[in-house]
Amino acid sequence: MRAAEFASLLIFLEKLGMPVDPHPFVQLLLPKIKRSKLLTGHELHILWYHKEHHKSAIEFLAPAIRRAPISTLRGDSLPSP
Numbered sequence: 001m002r003a004a005e006f007a008s009l010l011i012f013l014e015k016l017g018m019p020v021d022p023h024p025f026v027q028l029l030l031p032k033i034k035r036s037k038l039l040t041g042h043e044l045h046i047l048w049y050h051k052e053h054h055k056s057a058i059e060f061l062a063p064a065i066r067r068a069p070i071s072t073l074r075g076d077s078l079p080s081p
Contacts, residue, residue: 003029008042011049022049 001009007029010022026049033043 002042004033004040004042004046008045011045026050 003025007022007025010020010025013020014022026046029043029046033039033047036043039047
C-alpha cells in the first residue's frame with residue numbers, strides 16, 4: 001500500500017468516527033502532491049483534507065425495530081389446549 005493510499009484510508013476511517021489522526025500523514029505528503037500535475041483519487045482526498053475536514057459525517061441509521069409484546073414471546077396469549 002502506498003503512503004497516499006494509507007493516508008486516504010485514515011481519512012475515511014476518521015469520517016466513520018474511528019479515533020485516528022491522518023493529519024501527520026497529510027502534512028508529510030501534501031507538498032509533493034501540490035507539485036504533481038496528475039493526481040490519483042487518494043491524493044485528491046489528501047489535497048482536500050483540510051477543506052473537507054469535519055464538514056460531513058457518515059451516519060448509520062437502522063430501521064425501527066417492531067418488538068412483540070413480552071406476553072406473546074412467552075406464549076401467554078396462546079389459547080390453552
